[in-house]
Amino acid sequence: MPALPVTPPTLDEALDGAQHSNPMLAQAEKGIDIARAGLRGAKAESLPTIGAFAEATRSRDQFFPDYRADAMAVGVRGRWTLFAGGRTAAKIHEADATLDASEARAREAREQIDAAVISAWTNLKTANLMVEASAARSAATAQALRSVQLEAKVGAKPTLAVLDAEREAAAADAAAIEAEGQRMVAAWQLNALAGQITPDKRLTMHKDWPQMAKELSGAIKEVRLGAPDVMNNFSAMASAATANGALDSKTKELIALGIAVAIRCDGCVAFHAQAAVKHGATREEVMDAMGLAIYMGAGPSLMYAAQAVEAYDQFAAA
Incomplete structure (x- = not known):
């Protein structure tokens, strides 16, 4: 699983970061600046306008060479509209109302961001506790499984008890993975609200x-040589399952990719992402399929859905 992103160490720092860096607040502040400029423009229409001028003329007469009539004038012109039928006053009132509305939207945005940051901070802290509790549960069930296995070896416990302990251990491990996924989501949500995710940042590639x-194709070839009958039948089944039918092959590969995410099979993700590209699946279609996989598998599926999209992008760019 990718490393947990660095988050603001305190709630106050998260709130301060959101107030200074959150894009929604920045947009609201720009709205206030625009409204203030509009108000200044509306008020300026009621003020006098003053301009300086300089003029020079030079006249000659072709019949009287000695005639000269040169002139130069420098001065100031002013204009002041004393009555405009209320048009200027109406513009000022409109601009003033627009400014009030912009400031109100900015206040509302600040309150919403503060509430969202506090909620995200609480969710992250809760997720941290859930990770700790899940890890403790996983360790306890693993210890219990070992104890049951030892007791079963000496005949003190039946095989069914071992199976129950294995089921509890597997459930605890799955819960631990899901808790880590939820913590990852909570951390990124907090960073997004605090304005610590910028458009020029890119996720680094985690897997090739x-x-x-x-590499898996080479390894599977060895299995095919060692178990030809099984692999031939498996290949026939794969061909039949992915062939065009009521659903076309592209749709079937998207379904297979979603299942690969749900069961958390890296190799399956690689092969079905490659096949989805081959059959012409778009990135939007892959995203739609990943949304359904996340819905069905929650946190762990989210982590693998991110990897499946990365796999699709790599194959599409190849």
């Missing part, structure tokens, strides 16, 4: 999916 598919 084309290389993974290439």
